[in-house]
Amino acid sequence: MSDHKELYDKVFGLLEQHDDWMHKTINLIASENISSPAVRSAIVSDFRERYAEGWPGERVYAGCKYIDEVEFICMDLAKKLFRAEFADVRPVSGVVANLIMYTAFMKPTERMMALSIAHGGHISHARGTLGGTAGAVRGHKVQNYVFDEEAFNIDVDASIKRIRSLFNDGKEVKFLLFGGSVFLFPHPVKEFREVADEYGMHIGYDSAHVSGLIAANKFQDPLREGAEVMTASTHKTMPGPQHGIVLSKEEYADAIKRAAFPGLLSNHHLHNVAGLAVTLAEMIEFGDAYISQILKNAPALGQALHERGWHVIAEDKGFTRSHQILVDVSETPLKDGCRVEEELEKANIIINRNLLPWDKKRGRDYLAPGGIRLGVSEMTRLGMKESEMDAIAEFMTRVVMKGESVEKVAADVADFRKDYQQVHYAYDTETPAYKHLRFL
Ligand code: DSN
Numbered sequence: 001m002s003d004h005k006e007l008y009d010k011v012f013g014l015l016e017q018h019d020d021w022m023h024k025t026i027n028l029i030a031s032e033n034i035s036s037p038a039v040r041s042a043i044v045s046d047f048r049e050r051y052a053e054g055w056p057g058e059r060v061y062a063g064c065k066y067i068d069e070v071e072f073i074c075m076d077l078a079k080k081l082f083r084a085e086f087a088d089v090r091p092v093s094g095v096v097a098n099l100i101m102y103t104a105f106m107k108p109t110e111r112m113m114a115l116s117i118a119h120g121g122h123i124s125h126a127r128g129t130l131g132g133t134a135g136a137v138r139g140h141k142v143q144n145y146v147f148d149e150e151a152f153n154i155d156v157d158a159s160i161k162r163i164r165s166l167f168n169d170g171k172e173v174k175f176l177l178f179g180g181s182v183f184l185f186p187h188p189v190k191e192f193r194e195v196a197d198e199y200g201m202h203i204g205y206d207s208a209h210v211s212g213l214i215a216a217n218k219f220q221d222p223l224r225e226g227a228e229v230m231t232a233s234t235h236k237t238m239p240g241p242q243h244g245i246v247l248s249k250e251e252y253a254d255a256i257k258r259a260a261f262p263g264l265l266s267n268h269h270l271h272n273v274a275g276l277a278v279t280l281a282e283m284i285e286f287g288d289a290y291i292s293q294i295l296k297n298a299p300a301l302g303q304a305l306h307e308r309g310w311h312v313i314a315e316d317k318g319f320t321r322s323h324q325i326l327v328d329v330s331e332t333p334l335k336d337g338c339r340v341e342e343e344l345e346k347a348n349i350i351i352n353r354n355l356l357p358w359d360k361k362r363g364r365d366y367l368a369p370g371g372i373r374l375g376v377s378e379m380t381r382l383g384m385k386e387s388e389m390d391a392i393a394e395f396m397t398r399v400v401m402k403g404e405s406v407e408k409v410a411a412d413v414a415d416f417r418k419d420y421q422q423v424h425y426a427y428d429t430e431t432p433a434y435k436h437l438r439f440l
Contacts, residue, residue, distance in 0.1 A: 015436055022434040023421065024414035025348045026392055030209065030324045030375025031181070033239040034382070034433050036282055036426035039275045043241050044437070048271035054261055070274050077280035081215045081287075082230070084223055084247040089276055090260050090268035091244030094208040094233030095124045095133055100246050101231050102138050103259035105175055105202045109139040112175040113163065115154070118355050119147040120182030122206060143173065149357045152184055152314045156191045167199060178222070179206030179231075182354060182373060184313070184320045186220035193226030205230045210322055211245075212237030212377070215283055216291035219322060228252060234272075237294065237323050237377050239425075240279030243272040282426050290425035293385065294323045297376040300386040301325060304393030309401060313356075313371075323377045328356055330370035332400050337369040346406035347399045348413040349392075382420035382433060391416060 035043075047067060053060040056068035071089060078087035091097035106112065112134060115121035126132020127142040134140040143166060146158035166173055176196055178187040189205060196203050205222035211232035213219035222230050229248040234240035246256050261268075283290075302312045302319030311328040312319050319325050329340045337353030344351055354373040355366055364370055379388065395413055398404040423433045 012438070019434050019436040021348075024410075024417050025350050026395065026413055026417065027378045028349065028351045028374040028376065028392070030352075030373050030377070031233075031236050032375075033235055033237070033377045034423055035235070035239050035241060035275065035279065036423050037428040037431035038278045038282065038426065039239075039241055040437065042278045043271045043275040045271055045274060047274050048269075050270050051267050052270055053266055055257060067270050067273075070270075070277055074273050074277035074280065077277060077284065078245060078247065081280050081284055082211075082223070082247045083221070084230070085250040086248045086253040086256070088246045088248075088253075088256050088260050089243075089273055090265055091231075091246060092265065092269045092272070093242065093244045094122075094206070094231065095244075096264055097231035097233070097244035097246050098122075098124045098206060099133065099137065099264050100256060100259045101204050101229050102134060102140065102175075103263050104246075104252060104255040105204065105229060106138070106140065109141065110174040111141040111143060111166070111171060112177055113143050113145055113159070113173055114177040115147070115180045116144040118360055119144070119357050120180035122179075122181045122208070125177055125180070125206065140175075141171075147357060152317070152357075154178075154188055156188050160192070160195050163195060163199070173199065173201055175202050175204060177204045177206060178227070179208065179210070181209060182324065182326055183209045183322050184324060184326060185317065186321065189220065189222050189225040189227055196226065202229070203227045207231065208233040209236050209324070212239065212283065212287065213291055213295070213322060216287045218291050218295060223247065223249070229256070234276050234279065236375075237291070238279065238283065239290075239377070239381060241272040241275035243269065243276050245276070285427070286425035290380065294376055294380045295321070296386055297380050297384065297389050298323050298325055301374060301376055301389040301393060304390040305396065308393055308397040310393075310397070323380075324373055324375045326354065326356070327372050327374065328370055329372055329400070330356075330362075330364075333403060334400055336364070337372045338367060340372050340400055343399050343406060344396060347395065347409040348417075349395060349399070349409075379420070381423055381425060383422070383424045384420060388420075 051061045052064045052067045056071040074089045075087045114125035124133035128135030146155040148155040205227040210219050234243045299319045302325040306312045313326040334340045341353045354371040355369040356371040359370045
């Protein structure tokens, strides 16, 4: 057999091993989810081979008549679900959606405010010295909000003071960005609208993590609280394909459309637009029940860990109002988020390590941070409820607190997972959630 054929076969072998492993794991990565069988069918359609540059109905390519119709349906569903005047469903990811937002609302190098990464900001919001997209790609100068570590949220008064002081020093701020990757509580958007108007700043909101919660109207409503634009990736609490979206008001539509094409996109992954349309339709139908259960499961997991001696952040505030919880693992026997991540993975529990706001002051960095971030979107989608969160906390405790054999816990996790093999909150709840749909 040729080397190429061996590698070809190996790729399929690895795909099957991965899918088989996913059947057996408890996946608590807060930025992931499992899409429905309908979404998986849509994204393997022939749309994956095609181009459709431009706006539907005004394409630079031929052969788009069905593609255009799907894209219009996707935009209409997005506008309905997010109660938005305008939707652009072309961004191929959340980072590209953010770049479109920056391009539409700021000139290169203009100054913006965002959360620092240690406080939950995303790398696409960060300054150039960190390699962050806003700074490194667009040259934006990025100032950070003041963060209240007790409230685990932006300190409104201190941040407004910082904005005023920047203007007093001749350092104009053009854009206030909210949202992030560690996102336990709604951000104070409306509290900044007055100062934004006073200084002529625009407000944007990156809803990548919480877009499903916002769609279900169960977190906050940025476009009515003062944001002019909201971006998202579509595969976190919104259980869609890996794609992006920009939502805004009609008055900004032209600037956003132009930033998307010809600015940042040529092709826009049409199969994922179809998958997103299906996701949005399913969210309109099932989103309320799905998100309600997520919002019960996340604090239930926080409580179950807390009762077993874990230091879950924001206990006094009920741990969370989103799909995530954040846990300080620095006092556990494993001492840092990296070791906890590694040991849990051996036990079929997939989580990610995370910086805590105070980690840098304590000499920690991303390689060995003090925290872990857990999200319940995927396990909720498989039908798990509060009692299953308790079982998950117990598995984690056996590995991290009691030092039990990871092989033993891995086997118990695989056994526990046998009962949760279909996606719920979808039209098709029969097709196995992780089955590899192979054609050859
Ligand atoms: N890196 C992802 C997260 O984990 O939040 C978002 O892109």
